[in-house]
Amino acid sequence: MAPADPYRVVVVDDSAFMRKVITDLIEADGQFTVVATATTGVEALAEIRRHRPDAVTLDLEMPEMNGLEALRLIMKECPTPVIMFSGISEQNTRDTIQALQSGAFDFIRKPTLGASRDIHLTGRQLLEKLRTAVMARRPGLPPRGSAAAPPVRQRPQPAPLSPDAKRGRAVKEKPEPGAAAGRQSNAGSEEKAADVRRKAAAPSANPPSAAAPVKPVKPAAAAAPLTGAAGAAGAARPPAAVRRPDEAAYRFRDIVAIGTSTGGPRALHEVVTALPADLAAPVLVVQHMPPRFTLSLAERLDAFSALKVTEARQGERVAAGVVYIAPGGFHLELGRDADGYFIRLTDAHPRSGHRPSVDVLFESLVPYTELRRHAVIMTGMGSDGTKGMVALAKSGAVSTIAEAEETCVVFGMPRAAIESGSVRTVLPLHRIAGHLADAVRGRDRDGAGDGDVLRNIGNPERNI
16 A cells, blocks of 8 residues: 655656656656656756655756766755666766765666666666665655755764775875765664674565676686676776786785675775775675676776776686676676686576675685685675675684674665674774775784674664
8 A cells, every 4th residue: 555645756857758757657656756857957956955855866967967966966965865867878887886976876777768678677676776765764864855954964084094004095095975865874882793683584686687698718817808798897998907916916815705785886985995005815896786887886996996996807817906896797706726716707597686696706705715704795785695694604704794784875785694693793884994904914903702793783673
């Protein structure tokens, strides 16, 4: 039964046809109503100030003020969950990643006009993301229907980093990515991980779009390029040869694996750009995202990070000081042969509704007990990564870390992992990089024992 007071949405697109399509898709669900539409970023701001909606859909390409400029002003003046509509051009994918790092809640690829099947799929995805967005709202956002302007939330200042981490930040100055709408960091008391587990299971998300299947090739010392999305990273990165790891980088004792979903681009920006340049470990990352967009994510992170960041390529050797982003549509696994460790990409069935899957990445590290393994689950909907985290914990992983509720855009994946009993440490976003840097050096930054929660994660029952 639809609620008496449906969630209110503002639709922003310069195309009258797209405004009508998006409005119809949203209002097909009685939980939502479109209270206003706008054709430019300037009009959008006026309508958002007037209606104080629960969510906004925002086109990237518009006259007068584009979607990126409008998003920044929305986040500054009246923080509201924003879902971006993006094309698949190279510029659109870059702008989408920038929007996600500037505070957008999520994004959807624009449907192909005239393709009813594509429009129907877009509608399903849009309604799912809108439900997630409105349910994840925090008290820091204006109440539904409120006319009063909310106070501007300032991003929490990170705790001081170790000297090595500070040197890493100094290599490339990173911009201040906008905090997700309504997120704030609050100090909390320490408590045991067991005390915050709940019986409720987090729901899994629908499968993302997948690229054309690519079978794994025989690994070699040099990377064998793939076609399509998985191979695009190598072709698009001439500077890679300049930053090629030296031979010593292929000999490492630590490895870091990170999994994230909704809110992940902002979280990855916070963590990856704060890792020190001399991190003596490779970093493998799964971000739930369609093909093409993961390449733009890797390029954007690389531009602001002390470490080299690249979209993973089939068969390439894994080196310390490099961050490997799983290409959209492919599972990322760690392999090993006589030459050392290498990247394995597969088109196996989605796990937990996803390809790439965090579970697949984490489980691929389980056999390598000779490595000191550090696993991190950050913001995201569902429970992907929990099974893999449990397997890593049982096999003796050094670090099992979950992002604290207070900084999560969606406290689904971290909560599911915590409830499994496999998470040793819970940290707010701005403390994860420093903790990882110290853990790789063999030091426990916070001095916490097994099962200690380093921040209060609040009440998981309120979140998805």
